[in-house]
Amino acid sequence: MKPGSDPVYLVGAGPGAPDLLTLRAVRVLGKADIVFHDALVHPDTLALAPHAEKVDVGKRCGRYSTAQRFINKRLLDAAKRYRVVVRLKGGDPMLFGRAHEEIAFLKQEGVSVEVIPGVTAALAASAELGVSLTRRGISRSVVFATTRAAESEPPSRWAEAVAAADTAVLYMASKDAELVKDTLIRRGVSPEKPVAVAERVSLNSNVQFGALAELPRLTARCGDGPAVLLIGEVFARTRSQQERLSTAEADMLLQNLPALVAGSVSGPRL
């Protein structure tokens, strides 16, 4: 690490919309010499680092991803060469972002690290849905979990944690909707438990409400944008919300009518 350098900054880019970045993150991006960023960071967010070299070390579920060891190595090399190095991660850097591996490696190499927190997708989804994750009398706990685990990892206790908490938000789990539904129902969670799926939260988002039993059908209606699965009584729809959504579903049905008639798209159950 060059003398007089800043620490390496691990910065939360927030859920997607550039204006959900913190002021502290904006300030650090503004002075960055190099930014290593996730694949899903918005171009307008990257534009906040006008002088920086941008390096996409895109980690994205099911797509090309840079090996963690290689990212660690590049961060260390950059810390030796540049004054201000930023590692920009989607959402909050300390939730499901492998921040620990980067921090531990850099510290071991004598490079100090500063973490700038961000708005995580669960909270952005909650804001967008207008549904509080906690509610007096209904929810006094909310768990954030993932079904994803490395092959070398011990079996995750995600289902135990989700079943025990009043509200749950699952990250990187939309491809596991069938597993989530089956596992939770087998654990005694009601198939009628209200759920929501929120894709591309804060950016042209797509939200689906329903019951746990319908979860695979709801995720199938989403595209391949990043999504969170939300589970809990707080997501129960009021009558007026149900009516509003039925209209939205009817619109979708009408739009897709030619394809539906041709049998290439399966419509929502009305």
Place this chain on the structure above:
Amino acid sequence: MKPGSDPVYLVGAGPGAPDLLTLRAVRVLGKADIVFHDALVHPDTLALAPHAEKVDVGKRCGRYSTAQRFINKRLLDAAKRYRVVVRLKGGDPMLFGRAHEEIAFLKQEGVSVEVIPGVTAALAASAELGVSLTRRGISRSVVFATTRAAESEPPSRWAEAVAAADTAVLYMASKDAELVKDTLIRRGVSPEKPVAVAERVSLNSNVQFGALAELPRLTARCGDGPAVLLIGEVFARTRSQQERLSTAEADMLLQNLPALVAGSVSGPRL
């Protein structure tokens, strides 16, 4: 609601430091006509709303707090009189903030609401401690819970959720440290489970590390600032961190030496 008005904004003020506010929150504060804020919002954050009347509807554990019904009524009255009404809540508005009650009341009265998410204390604490709340191989779930419940509420399942998740963060629980320790140990959680207490996160913060069995002693070392209790293997200290903290503890001991000798302050166990 006056025609042409903005919705009422429920805005997350973040954990304390004004520069952990989002750009979107700053923009809304800048045009606010009136801001109803929690007691703990930083003066520099309020200064971002230069034209607004500021109303402290301070809800703070164990102190004077404005009744929720009265806050709801004032928000509604303001929505009828002003163009831009902001309800500014510490942290993220949708976590332990009674946002549901305000949203439901306003919507029922025909007033629309927009929620702007914020950085919650758990994530700011994680950033400040440099400890990721999730870690591959150790933690694939993190629960945010509170021991607090209204008298009319059903008994909270907080302990069940905390015991089932790999990492846990308890809000508004520092006065319940004894209860948390006893309840979790009775549930089979190890007394050696690593914990941390983080007070006034992001602002002149005070962080204590230890084991679950020591939790009441750790919270007793904090002042009466807002604090989160963090529980989980991820908070285990490495040898170098332990050494560093021992030095910090030794410094504290030296600073307090006169009081310690006089018996008015209890020193840390070295």
